[in-house]
Amino acid sequence: MSRPSESAVLAWQSLVRAHQAALATVEAALKSVRQPPLEWYDVLLELERAGPLRPRELQGRLLLAQSNLSRLLDRMAAAGAVERRSCDDDGRGRLVAATQAGRALRLRMWPVYAGAIEAAVGSRLDEAEAAALAGLLRRLGCPDGASPSGAG
């Protein structure tokens, strides 16, 4: 009667649970040392990796809703972590870049973040298991079977 297999439903349930638990661990770790939420890290990392980006681009990479991203960038800009410039070749657009302070912030966040990842994931799975998990999860992460574009 049910379209998804039992295993698929089980996988979904576990996914939700595991995510809730792991995310709570990570966010709690960051908060406990008064650091900003996880998304700040992600935004900063993308910006450092790819250079200044259009908000739209960030939105796609981070799967954030447009208005949420807009306000997230407001907050980050207010804190001096990112900078909004206007975009030369598109008058509607903006270009967002990490500031020096933003880069420094990301570096300060990493040890905390890393520790939490270890607690939430690393300490519970061995290398091979973690790799297998990542492999399976990656298949769920991209809309409509689009292959994740090459490098990371």
Place this chain on the structure above:
Amino acid sequence: MSRPSESAVLAWQSLVRAHQAALATVEAALKSVRQPPLEWYDVLLELERAGPLRPRELQGRLLLAQSNLSRLLDRMAAAGAVERRSCDDDGRGRLVAATQAGRALRLRMWPVYAGAIEAAVGSRLDEAEAAALAGLLRRLGCPDGASPSGAG
């Protein structure tokens, strides 16, 4: 230098992404037919499985924050999906139960939910993969190596 292995970090990243993508699929499906958010389903399912429960108990099972659950139950009660009774053996407590309307609602939600799970998970993994994924994820879902209490 980093405490978690590369694989652990990769697994974490994939977990976040996969969850975002899958959750978006499911919530969008529910919203597209004007059904309430996913959590309603979870609450109703727990209540049907385990009978009337204390909010505290639900909170533990669903990993919700206390105040959020309190208000979620407000909304569900306002919609007639659950019922709050006072608790005989503990004057502070309440007992929450699914109503008949709540059970009916859950049944209406299931086909939509199931379809979305199939789209987000079932169609992307075969049986064995889904089972393997569920197994790995379950190891992340419980605080501090507490074993998930027996049956499901």
Place this chain on the structure above:
DNA sequence: GACCTGTCGATGCAATTGCATCTATATCGA
């Protein structure tokens, strides 16, 4: 019983999210 401490669940309030616009520009076709 009075009192202290801990737990349960509710609630005020600020921060964040989601949704529906709104403005400014780009893009396309006549």
Place this chain on the structure above:
DNA sequence: TCGATATAGATGCAATTGCATCGACAGGTC
């Protein structure tokens, strides 16, 4: 060039979340 339509990003507003606190009661001590 003009007008219609589409896109980028910002913003008003309602709904939801997170946090701190509150009131009510349980459990223990004296």
